[in-house]
Structure formats: C-alpha cells, structure tokens
Amino acid sequence: MITFDNIHKSFGANNVLCGVDLIVDRGQSMVIIGGSGTGKSVLIKTVLGLVTPDNGKIFVNKQDMIHAKRDNFLSKFGMLFQGGALFDSMPVWQNVAFRLQRGHLKLPKTKAREIAIEKLRRVGLAPDVADRLPAELSGGMQKRVSLARAIAADPEIIFFDEPTTGLDPIMARVINDLIRKIVVEMGATAITITHDMASVATIADKVAMLHDGVIKWCGTLDDMAHSGNSHVDQFIHGRAEGPIKTLR
C-alpha cells in the first residue's frame, strides 16, 4: 500500500504540489491523469526520494519513505521513465538486464541476457534489438526497452510515467494490455501516469485526477464516466472550455 499524506512541493515560486492525499492499495492499479506540467512526475518521484517534498508524509507498506533507507523498497521496484532514461553507453540487453548483472540479484551473463531477450519479446521487440545501442532506436522502441527494463526483475511495485506517449495506436494497445497483464498476473501494485484515455480504460482499477496541486477527484474506473466533476469531464472529453485553463 502506498500512502501520500498532504504532500507539498514548490520549485522556487512555482507551487507544484499543494497538499496531495492519495492511497493506492496493494495489488491495485492506480492511474493518475492531469494536464501536462501539473506535477504528476514530481509526485511519483517523491516516493523514490528523487524529489524531497517540502512537507507531508509518504508510506509504503507502513514504512516511512522520507526518512527510511530505500534499499529494501527499491529492490522490489521498477519504473518506466517518461523519457525512457536508457543508459546510452550500453547496448539494449544490458540496459534491460542492468539489475540482473550486479548487486544481490546478479546472474551469470548468459542467463541475464536470456531474461533480457525474453522481456524484450514481451514488449514486442525482436531479439536482434538486444545488441543495438539505445541511440539507434526510435523513440517508441526506446520506450518499450525502458518498459522491459522496469519489469526485468519482476518488481512488486511499478510506476509507469506516460507509457504510451509517442507510440502508434497499435503499439500503445500492446503496451496497455501488457501493463494490465503485469498487474493482474504478478499482482503488482502499479501507478501509471497518462493522458491517454485508452490507457486509462485498459489499465485502471482506480483513477485520480491531479490539478492545481491537489487530487481533484479519485474513484473507480466505472465511476469516472459519471463523476459529476467538471474537471474530470473536461479532461476525459478533451474539451477546451471548462474549469481547466488552456493557458498554463
């Protein structure tokens, strides 16, 4: 279970998060929606200690994440970064098998490579991609490699930051189905950030909408269609008119 309790974060005069409260249950797939620049990426980075909140508390399975050591948590964790964040100095398979080649999870090289190729296959990439460098791949392929890396060590908690942005609709479908499958099969707890309503429909158990630094609405996927919340309605129907300003 992941609990955000009254999270505040400002960068200088830019108040990005102004009291975010959110609970994600174990084994649940939470999708966070919201306009670009509303602080979705910042919010999930607070859990990892990549961004330190100015105020508020974060718990993962009752453990305080702001002061505690994160080693334990990180060993069960995987993340797909918005920009892919692949290590451009190493070939694709070593990116995917990064965790399996060092530290506690270290495996023999051939075994690590085998697993990497298997994970690449799951995200729709052929084995011949394994030996290429990230810079030689298209943006969409990089994203999928990054996804393969995130799931390589079978994590219990996974964050996906805009998994389908930049993919064609068919590949987006493949990835959405894959994420759903990972959550169901592995029983992982997942937080996905997306603008893609098809992703929301496929992936979400629950949906939360971040706007103006707070969670404006949170509920199940079924409730979303008749939420009665003007922010949510405007967002899911992609209207220019409504409470969400188009000038930000």
Place this chain on the structure above:
Amino acid sequence: MILSLIESIIALGRLVFGAFSALGRVVIFIITTLSHIFRPPFYPREFASAVMNVGYLSLPVVGITSIFTGAALALQIYSGGSRFNAPEVVPQIVAIGMVRELGPVLVGLMIAARVTSSITAELATMKVTEQIDALITLSTVPLKYLVLPRVLAGFLVGPILVGVADSVGILGGFLVATQTLGFNSATYILDTINFLTSADIISSLAKGAAFGFIATLMGCYYGLNSGRGAQGVGTATKSSVQAAAVLILAANFLLTAVFFTA
C-alpha cells in the same frame, strides 16, 4: 551613500557565505564518495574504463605538450643563462623545471581540459535525461557507480601521467640541447640524473595524484549538480573546467610551499 555601503557589505557577506556553503557541499560530496571505497558492491569494469579514459587516452596530448614545453624551456634557459655566462645549466634547470613545476601543471591543465569537461558533459547529460534517476531506481548509488571509479582513476593515474610528462619534457630539452645547442648527450644525461633528488620526484608524483583527484572530482561534482536542459549541461561543463583549472593551480602553489619551504 551609507545605503549603498550596506548593500555592498551584504553582497560581500553573501559571496563569502556562498563560497563556504559551496565548499561544504564539495566536502560532503568527497566524504560520501570515499565512504563507498570499501563497501560492496564494487564496479571494476567502470573503474577500468575510467582508467582508460583518464589515463591511456590522455597520453598523446600529455606527451605532445610536454615535449614542446621541455624543448622551449631548454632554449629559454640557454639564452637566459648566457646573460650571466652560465649557459651550461640547461640540463639541471630543465630537469627541475619540468619535474617540480611544469610536468604536474601541464598534466593538471590538460586533464582539466580533456577529462573534467568530458566527465561533466557525460554525467550532466545523464542527469538531464533522467539516467541518474533511473540508476537510483535500479538500486545503484550514483556516487559509487559513477563518481568513485572516476575519482579513484584520476588519483591513481595522475602520478603516471606526470611521470610521463616529466620524462618526455626532459627528453624534449635533451633533444634541443644536444641537437642544436651543442651539448654532449652523455654529460647531459648524467647532469640531469645527478641533479634531481628523490624529493623532486616524489613531490612531482604527489602533485599528479592531487591534480588527477581534483580534475575528476570537479568533473563529477558539476556533472551531477547540473541544471536542466542543454543550457544546464553547457553551464556545468564550463564551470567545472574553470573550477578544476583554478583549484589545480592553487593546489600547485600550496603543495610547492609544503614541499619546498622547510
């Protein structure tokens, strides 16, 4: 009038305070990095590639700059020495000049240009593209995985590069002296060897270690603290080379004072 005086005092205070807090951050950075030396996991492959990068690939530029410097030094000392009828001091002064001063300083400045800049650009780009964040989520400590191997390589390879620079510089002086200034080769070599003391050589190599450490440390520090975007990378790279060069020259003065004013 008084107001502007107060303002400038405040500005000065801020400058001093800023300098001290920057120093504090660098010190914490060093201590945290070094605390990883004996704690597993170790990353031998990262270390090997850092040694390659800092050391082996720096050899050509270090060799070329020092041979020219040694050669020019021989010419200068010959003409300068002639002014008080002592042109025969060329071997001794070339040796002491290269070993005590120019060898280490040339190496320091060359690796500041070559190594500091490339480390900063690489790490800053990794930071800007979230690769550093990704490392952390993959249970890898950037200070251990990225910084320690580079700093260690700088510290260990620095003396070797200085040894090369000293020897090649002396060789440059030797070539000019024997080929154009009419020195006898055997006497030149003997003069050089008899003149240099072990303190000269030890101080030279110690400077190499210090400068290698400073150059790689500044590269890593500015890289990991880079601002956002392409501009952030550019600013970080510029600042790191500047800081490395200034610190190396300052350290050179301090170390010289420590070694040779007793």
